[in-house]
Amino acid sequence: MPALELTNPAAMPADWRDLLALTKPRVMSLVVFSGLCGLLVAPVMPPLVLGFTAILCIALGAGACGALNQWYEADIDAKMRRTANRPLPAGRMDPQSALHFGVGLGFFSVLLMGLATNWLAAALLALSILFYVLVYTVWLKPRTAQNIVIGGAAGAFPPLIGWVAATGHVAALPLILFAIIFLWTPPHFWALSLFVRSDYAAAGIPMLPVVAGVPNTRRHIFLYSLPMAAAAVTPWPLGLAGPIYGGCAAVLSFVFVVLAARVLANRAIEPAQMAPEKKLFAYSVFYLFALFAVLVADRWLAA
Amino acid sequence: MRLEEEVIRRQRERSRIFGWLLGAFVVLLFFITIAKTGINW
Numbered sequence: 122m123p124a125l126e127l128t129n130p131a132a133m134p135a136d137w138r139d140l141l142a143l144t145k146p147r148v149m150s151l152v153v154f155s156g157l158c159g160l161l162v163a164p165v166m167p168p169l170v171l172g173f174t175a176i177l178c179i180a181l182g183a184g185a186c187g188a189l190n191q192w193y194e195a196d197i198d199a200k201m202r203r204t205a206n207r208p209l210p211a212g213r214m215d216p217q218s219a220l221h222f223g224v225g226l227g228f229f230s231v232l233l234m235g236l237a238t239n240w241l242a243a244a245l246l247a248l249s250i251l252f253y254v255l256v257y258t259v260w261l262k263p264r265t266a267q268n269i270v271i272g273g274a275a276g277a278f279p280p281l282i283g284w285v286a287a288t289g290h291v292a293a294l295p296l297i298l299f300a301i302i303f304l305w306t307p308p309h310f311w312a313l314s315l316f317v318r319s320d321y322a323a324a325g326i327p328m329l330p331v332v333a334g335v336p337n338t339r340r341h342i343f344l345y346s347l348p349m350a351a352a353a354v355t356p357w358p359l360g361l362a363g364p365i366y367g368g369c370a371a372v373l374s375f376v377f378v379v380l381a382a383r384v385l386a387n388r389a390i391e392p393a394q395m396a397p398e399k400k401l402f403a404y405s406v407f408y409l410f411a412l413f414a415v416l417v418a419d420r421w422l423a424a
Numbered sequence: 425m426r427l428e429e430e431v432i433r434r435q436r437e438r439s440r441i442f443g444w445l446l447g448a449f450v451v452l453l454f455f456i457t458i459a460k461t462g463i464n465w
Contacts, residue, residue: 133427134434137441168459174452237456 135218139208143191143219144184144226151409152183152279155302158413159283159295162420167238167287174237175286179279181230182246186253186275188223192216193258201320234286242286249278263325266332269314273306274299280413294361297352298413304349305409308342308381312402315339315384316392339385342401346381350374353412366419370412377401377408 156179160172167175191198191209199210208214227250235243257272277299284295311329314321315338318330330338353374357367383397 133431134438136434137438168462170452170455170459174456177452237460 135208135214139213140222142208143188143214143222145187145191148187149180149183151406152276153180154410155298155413156180156279156283158417159280159298160287161283161417162294162298163284163287165288171237172287174233175242175283178230178234178237178243178246178286179282181226181233182250183279185223185227185230186250188219188226189250189254190258192219192223193254194262195219197263197324197326200324201317203317203320234282238286239289241289241291242282245278245282245285249275249282252278264327266327266329268327269310269329270307273303273310276306277302293359294356297355297359297361298416300352301349301412302409304345304352305405307345308349308377309402309405311338311342311345312384312398312405315398316395316402319392335390339387343378343381343385346378350378356416362416363419363423365422366416369415369419373408373411373415377404380404 153176157176160167160175166172191207194204195207195209195216198204198207204210209216209219227247231243231247231250234246253272253275257268257275261268261272280298280302281291281295284298285291314328315330315335318328318335321328322331329341333341353370354367356362357364357370362370380397380401384401387395387397389395
């Protein structure tokens with residue numbers, strides 16, 4: 122290898138830590154958890170190794186989405202403080218390696234899901250990867266302030282995939298879980314985008330606070346939290362979950378709506394004064410973990 | 425550390441990790457096969 126090439130860090134083989142960072146492990150943890158919950162609340166339990174493989178495939182699929190997202194948005198990531206140190210914008214990896222890694226991981230996850238569980242689960246996994254990469258990352262994110270509303274569907278697939286991997290068919294409960302995550306995603310991301318909006322503005326991404334302003338975004342956060350709370354409680358009156366879940370979902374959702382109302386009442390424009398937004402963002406992550414964990418506990422206690 | 429040494433170190437480290445992952449995949453495939461043949465899916 123010529124010595125000249127080695128002066129370019131991107132010409133070096135990527136470090137495994139950078140390959141791992143490409144998969145966005147923190148995002149993956151929530152995806153894996155919701156997929157696992159979808160699988161655990163299903164009425165039939167697949168053999169342990171097949172259940173494990175299904176969750177592994179969901180994790181690998183999420184990793185593929187992260188890698189392809191970072192490959193496509195390397196120039197945007199370089200403009201934002203939050204993402205400038207990622208492997209591609211930091212120049213620690215060759216873009217082609219990231220692309221090959223993402224595509225390979227995506228194909229592998231879908232193929233393994235089909236072989237291990239069923240092809241409907243594999244098709245849903247493929248759909249979620251394609252939706253995230255093509256519809257959200259490539260099409261919606263750079264074009265419309267509604268990017269996260271429609272794109273949120275990609276993140277809502279895991280519980281549905283987990284359920285279908287276990288049962289082989291779609292049912293009402295996983296569709297409600299899909300709806301909960303779909304409605305949860307906008308307030309979650311808009312809370313974040315409020316206090317990092319200068320980053321999004323610098324990168325030219327039309328997030329709602331950049332395009333429609335801070336007060337308008339706060340209104341949207343509150344308005345979306347209402348149907349999200351309603352969707353979260355729905356499994357109980359429909360008889361798909363018991364009173365333990367119903368009670369916990371009502372309390373958790375009430376706190377979410379109260380925090381969203383505090384965001385609505387906040388008049389601050391500076392990120393340093395956006396404590397309610399930061400609190401809502403942190404709580405929204407806890408909320409989804411807690412809601413799904415309670416649902417699993419409720420279904421198992423009832424079984 | 426010289427750049428050439430760093431390249432070799434990374435290549436070895438990646439080879440080792442991918443070797444382990446490949447081995448784990450073969451074991452997983454074995455157990456998937458056992459599970460699939462043992463149940464009426």
